[in-house]
Amino acid sequence: MRACTVPGCNAEHLARNYCYVHYWRWYRYGTPTPAVLPSRDVDEIAVERAVAGDPPEHLTFAERELVVRALHARKMPDPWIAEHLDIGPYGVRSIRQRLGLPPVTRGRPIAA
Template sequence: MNRPHPQAAEIDALLHAGHTNAAIASALGVGKDKAAARRTLLGLPGYYARRTDPTCRHGHPWPQHLRISPKGKQYCAACRSERKATRRRPREVDTIAVARAVAGDPPAHLPAREREAAVLRLTDLGESARMIAVRVRCTPRTVARIRARRRAGTRLVDAA
């Protein structure tokens, strides 16, 4: 049987007031995951505001940005897109790992971006798919896929 959290009433009150999970965790000394679990249980979105408010917590006009998820939860579309934009920043390619892979001494684990950059650089040097696969420690089929993505214009990394 699932018992409610001992501070469920206090957590619920802060959630309905529009506080974030981190603020609730700090104020009540509970984990952010507990606040998030209560938020989900109550059906409140991460950036909660009442429908009657003119804006969301961050000042976006509420009626224009109000969206309802397939599960029936309300959220601010502008806040969600801002949150997604900050989460998915493309990281820089590790040029040292690429240089090592091109030289034939790749690190034990070569991430996809670095592998693609090394394959493209070796392709530009005129190496065969089989030779590139040996140097980068991947399969010739992986080299063929990366080359196909380059031709299609859907690469993970920009041309160096």
């Protein structure tokens, strides 16, 4: 077993001599150890606006996850959520899978 080359990390090597976490950070930020990671702070008002159909110009990852979770609970399929948030359906699918939510294949959205 080859280990990750980031100092202090003993996880198994995945690619480019990095483990899964450090490879993902390298892929996303250009470095396996970014000085600042994205904020997990949540603006509840922005989330409520986005769920209501008036998304602000920018949502953080944490806010976007909350919106996808709320819209999924209303039985919205991925393409509708994508249109609602003005992002791609593959982005919605990725978020949904990361949250462990099953796909919505049928049904009508539940009103708020």
